[in-house]
Amino acid sequence: MSIEDNCATSLDNIPQDEEFDINDNLIKIKQDIPFGHKFALKNINKGNHVVKYGEIIGIAIKDIKAGDWVHIHNIQSHYLEETK
Amino acid sequence: MMNDEFLGYQRAKGLVGIRNKIAILSSVVCVNNVAQQISNKLENSIAITHPLGCGQFGPDLTYTIRTLVGLASNPNIYGVVIIGLGCENLTSKLLANQIKRSKKPVEFFNVQDIQGGTIAAIEKGIKVGKKMTAEANEIKREPFDFSNLVLGLECGGSDSISGITANPAVGIISDKIVKLGGTSILPEFTEWIGTEHLLMKRANNEEVAEKIKSILDNFLENIMKLGIDFRGIQPTPGNIQGGLSTIEEKSLGTIAKAGKAPIQGILNYSEKPKGKGLWLMIEPGLDVESMTGLAAAGAQVIIMTTGRGSPVGNLISPVIKICGNPKTCDWMGCNIDVDASKIITENKKIEDVSAFLWQKLKDICNGEKTQAEKLGFNDIAIWRVRGTFPFSLE
Numbered sequence: 001m002s003i004e005d006n007c008a009t010s011l012d013n014i015p016q017d018e019e020f021d022i023n024d025n026l027i028k029i030k031q032d033i034p035f036g037h038k039f040a041l042k043n044i045n046k047g048n049h050v051v052k053y054g055e056i057i058g059i060a061i062k063d064i065k066a067g068d069w070v071h072i073h074n075i076q077s078h079y080l081e082e083t084k
Numbered sequence: 085m086m087n088d089e090f091l092g093y094q095r096a097k098g099l100v101g102i103r104n105k106i107a108i109l110s111s112v113v114c115v116n117n118v119a120q121q122i123s124n125k126l127e128n129s130i131a132i133t134h135p136l137g138c139g140q141f142g143p144d145l146t147y148t149i150r151t152l153v154g155l156a157s158n159p160n161i162y163g164v165v166i167i168g169l170g171c172e173n174l175t176s177k178l179l180a181n182q183i184k185r186s187k188k189p190v191e192f193f194n195v196q197d198i199q200g201g202t203i204a205a206i207e208k209g210i211k212v213g214k215k216m217t218a219e220a221n222e223i224k225r226e227p228f229d230f231s232n233l234v235l236g237l238e239c240g241g242s243d244s245i246s247g248i249t250a251n252p253a254v255g256i257i258s259d260k261i262v263k264l265g266g267t268s269i270l271p272e273f274t275e276w277i278g279t280e281h282l283l284m285k286r287a288n289n290e291e292v293a294e295k296i297k298s299i300l301d302n303f304l305e306n307i308m309k310l311g312i313d314f315r316g317i318q319p320t321p322g323n324i325q326g327g328l329s330t331i332e333e334k335s336l337g338t339i340a341k342a343g344k345a346p347i348q349g350i351l352n353y354s355e356k357p358k359g360k361g362l363w364l365m366i367e368p369g370l371d372v373e374s375m376t377g378l379a380a381a382g383a384q385v386i387i388m389t390t391g392r393g394s395p396v397g398n399l400i401s402p403v404i405k406i407c408g409n410p411k412t413c414d415w416m417g418c419n420i421d422v423d424a425s426k427i428i429t430e431n432k433k434i435e436d437v438s439a440f441l442w443q444k445l446k447d448i449c450n451g452e453k454t455q456a457e458k459l460g461f462n463d464i465a466i467w468r469v470r471g472t473f474p475f476s477l478e
Contacts, residue, residue, distance in 0.1 A: 009244050009327070011428045036244040036327035036391070036409070050329075053247070055282070057333035070329065077330035079277065079304065 002054030007038045007070045009052070014039070030067040038070040050075045088264060090449035091225035092232065092384075093162070096187030100232040101159035102384045102449045103402070104223060105130050106216050108165050108209060109156050111179050112137030112172035115195055118202050119167045122209035126217055130399055132156065134466055138172040144472040149174065151354040151466045153182040154380025156190075158400045162220035163189030165213050167205070170196030189216055225451065231265030231360065233449070236378030236386035236401065237341040238271065240371040243326025243391030247337025249408025249434070250389035250424040256438035257387065257445060258362065259343035267360050269351065269383060270342040271367040271374045274318055276300060278332030279339050283364070287347050295350050299366065318369070322392050326409075341389060353467050354380035371396055373467040375403060385449060387441070395419045397456025399464045402448050405455060406441060421448075421455050 008022065014033040019026060022041060033039050038052070044064040049056045058075040068074070092100040106129040110119040116133035123131035132155055136148045156164045156179070164183055168176030176192040184190050191212045195205045237258060239246060258268040276283055280300055287293035319328045328334045345362040354377045357363045365381065367374045371394065375386055379400040386403045388394070393416035397403045407413050410425035417423075422441050426432040448454055456462075 009248060011245075034327065035411070038244065038327060038329070052333060053336050055279075055332070055336055057278075057336065058330040071327070072324060072329050075329050077278070077332055079331060 002051075004051050004054045006042050006044055006049075006051050007040050009038055010035060025066075028067045030065065031069045033069050040064045040066050040068045040070050042066050044070075089227040089229050090233070090446050091451065092228045092449065093159070093223050094226060094228075095159045095162075099159040099186075099382075100228045100384070101161070102451070103160040103400075104128065104162050104220050105160060106163055106165070106213055106220060107132050107156055107161045107400075108167065108213060109152065109179065110134070110137070111152075111166055111168040111174050111176040114138070114169045114172065115167045118195060118205055118209070121206050122165070122167070122213055125206075125210045126213040128217060128220070129213060130161075130462065132399060132464065134464065136466060136468075137174040140173065140472045142472065143469050145174065147353060147469050148466055149178070149182070150352075151376060151380045152179060154354045154356070154382070155376070155400050155464070156183045157186040157188070158379055158382060158384065160379075160384050160400050161188065162223065163216040164191070165209055165216065166190065166192035167209060168192065168194040170194035189219065191216070229264065230261055233261060233385065234267040234269065234357065234381070234383045235261050236269050236271070236375060236381075236383035238371060238375055238378070238386050238388040238403070239275075239338055239341060239390065240388055240394040240396065241326075241390045241392035242323055242328065242334060242337060243409055244328050244333070245326075245408045245428070246389050246391040247333075247340055249427045249437070250391070250406045250422075251337050251340035251408075252434050253408075253424055253427075253438040253441055254341040254387050254389055254406065255343035256435065257343075257441055258341060259345050260442065262343070262345040262360075262362055265360055267357050268342065268345070268362045269357065269365050269378055269381060270339065270362065271365040271378060272338060272369045273299065273303070273364070273366050274369040275331075275335050275338035276364070277304070277318070277335055278330070279335045283339065283347060286344070288349070288361075292347060292349050296347075296364070299350065326392055341387075351381060353377045353469070356382050367467060370465070370467070372463045372465040375401070376464050376466060385445065387445070389424075390420075393419060395456070395459070395461055396463050397454065397459075397461035399462040402454045403456050404441075404444060404448055406437075418459065419455055
């Protein structure tokens with residue numbers, strides 16, 4: 001979507017181990033990614049921003065590797081950080 | 085008719101409708117069946133009924149009045165017959181006086197004032213309504229430019245695809261309406277959370293920018309004080325299944341519907357815009373309540389994006405459904421007006437889909453029925469900002 005993005009939206013059900021060349025970056029998908037869900041384009045360390053549309057959509061709550069499924073198990077809203 | 089015109093109905097005070105209906109409005113829940121049975125006997129009529137109108141006071145009552153008056157004043161309605169009971173605190177007379185400011189035909193009476201009970205009241209309502217219908221049928225459609233249009237922007241059952249397909253396609257249409265001198269309204273303020281910095285940058289002036297910030301700050305502060313866990317509310321369980329992970333991600337998709345136009349101001353629920361251009365509206369994110377507020381604010385038409393599929397329509401304003409999810413377009417095709425999934429399946433450009441949506445918008449304004457209209461989905465729900473009596477045993 002945007003050059004700053006560190007995750008991408010899958011437009012199909014993507015099986016594990018599938019490989020993609022995204023902007024000259026070879027990415028191997030680590031888990032099955034359901035249609036419409038996101039995977040990491042690069043490593044995102046715990047505590048770092050997750051970026052989609054060139055905007056921050058949340059914070060990594062675990063270390064995320066390139067090709068990992070990105071969802072509520074490993075990212076969280078800023079507002080939940082404030083809630084805690 | 086020129087390219088950027090539609091065929092509408094001229095109303096008083098320079099307003100233009102895209103439908104030409106008679107509304108039978110109940111002032112209180114006790115006469116809902118009377119209003120409905122009158123409407124059943126009248127061609128081209130709708131019954132505006134609701135579970136409220138008595139035992140209410142304060143802001144709860146104010147919101148109900150503003151919404152009912154707004155719905156009946158919408159230019160898609162030619163005239164209104166208001167049915168009261170006679171002992172309620174929201175009287176038919178009060179509603180009539182406020183709706184008359186729109187200069188449209190208004191009649192009202194109370195069931196308790198008529199000898200013969202509801203049978204006589206229904207007969208009377210049909211008689212009054214038939215006369216009004218005959219007058220309405222005299223009016224013919226004429227060409228108008230899009231500066232006369234107020235467009236509502238809604239989304240429901242969003243998934244992670246909505247924000248990259250249907251929503252930006254709607255954003256192009258919203259910008260086009262604004263460019264042509266029209267009005268566009270973005271409701272659902274809980275889905276602006278996380279995008280404050282982007283919305284504030286687009287505010288027409290400093291005051292509007294500050295208001296956007298203070299409204300969202302206040303909301304979050306209050307909801308935390310109540311001990312409510314936001315996770316169970318936004319994103320919704322369906323949004324999460326669809327791949328949306330956080331409220332920020334959902335909000336970025338939501339605001340894509342409002343294109344890039346500057347923001348003129350923030351409206352209260354069911355409040356009419358104070359000028360042309362793009363406006364935000366306070367509304368908590370329940371689609372049916374939201375679209376009721378949009379219709380009450382004067383939107384003659386609503387575009388609703390849906391990812392996971394939603395059947396809802398609106399009683400007053402046609403709802404054009406656009407969907408970017410190929411499976412939903414296939415499985416729930418009867419509920420979708422515009423298939424935006426070709427952006428994914430056929431590598432179409434967002435601009436191609438928005439061109440198709442623009443033509444559909446014109447067709448619907450000209451009188452073509454939406455899928456929700458064809459299926460008889462005419463929802464209405466009034467947002468209760470709080471109950472009149474905040475008391476329960478829980």
